[in-house]
Amino acid sequence: MESNQPPDNVLIRPATPKDAEGIAWVHVETWRAAYAGLIPANVLAQLSVEQDAQQIRERITHPPPGSFWWVAEKAGRIVGFASGGPERSGDEIYRGEIYALYVLPTFQRQGIGTRLVLASVQTLIQNGLTSMLIWVLADNHPGRAFYARLGGQPTREQTITLRGISLQEIGYGWEDLTTWLASQRV
Ligand SMILES: CC(C)(COP(=O)(O)OP(=O)(O)OC[C@H]1O[C@@H](n2cnc3c(N)ncnc32)[C@H](O)[C@@H]1OP(=O)(O)O)[C@@H](O)C(=O)NCCC(=O)NCCS
Structure with missing residues (x-):
């Protein structure tokens, strides 16, 4: 995988196990900001950067086949990340999935x-x-x-349970990534 250096000095590069702490920090901070009011405050308060970092380090060190982690780094600090790989539920149309995507609030x-x-x-x-x-x-x-701005179609729905709470999710789908990527002028 190649890194690319955008003009704003934010480097997009593959993650290494050493990034686990920084990724976990972004994950927890962004969850707390984005999901206040959507997920109960006690659940958000219980999030632990340390525990999260351990899980992330393990996943980056022993990646399941086809999985990936990208980070956005500015001045040596992780400010965003994406993880993904094969679609996890065996969907009949969609083969790949982005599992998580977070950018620190001040960098959004x-x-x-x-x-x-x-x-x-x-x-x-x-x-x-x-x-x-x-x-x-x-x-x-x-x-x-x-996701709508990026051309995703809201085509799936599911209810997940997170620490005993039921939450509704919408799945945004892209059926032809090759054509989509060509349209993005990268
Ligand atoms: C969603 C998220 C990943 C987007 O990252 P970002 O770096 O802010 O997005 P970009 O700057 O690339 O935005 C591209 C376009 O998407 C749309 N968009 C992005 N954030 C938006 C917002 N808060 N409200 C409305 N439109 C938005 C806009 O059209 C934007 O273009 P513009 O800024 O020129 O108007 C980031 O806001 C985030 O981490 N949010 C909290 C966690 C989350 O919701 N993750 C995704 C679901 S798991």
Whole structure:
């Protein structure tokens, strides 16, 4: 995988196990900001960067086949990340999936999320996965606006249970990533 250096000094590059702590910090901080009001405050308060980092380190060190992690780094600090790989439920249309995508609140709306999606799509295509699904909380309207802007179609629904709470999710799908990527002028 190649890294690419955008003009704003944000480097998009594959993650290494050493990035686990920084990724976990972004994950927890962004969850707390984005999901306040959507997920109960006690659940958000219980999130632990340390525990999260352990799991992420393990997953980066021993990646399941076809899985990937991209990070966005600015001045040596992780400010965003994306992880993905094969679609996890055996969907009949969508073969690839972005499992998680987070950009620190103070770095949002600067194109970093889009760059992470582009890097992820390139990896999926390289791995022979030319369609993609991304799940987003139904009430996460900014997240849904982001995926809609990138051309995703809201085609799937599911209810997940997170620490005993039922949450509705919408799956955004891209059926032809190769054509989509060509249309993005990268
Ligand atoms: C969703 C997220 C990854 C987007 O990353 P980002 O770096 O802010 O996105 P970009 O700057 O590339 O945005 C591209 C376009 O998407 C749309 N968009 C992005 N954030 C938006 C928002 N909050 N509200 C409305 N539209 C939005 C806009 O059209 C934007 O273009 P513009 O800024 O020129 O108007 C980021 O906001 C985030 O981490 N959110 C919290 C967690 C989350 O919702 N993750 C995704 C679901 S799992």
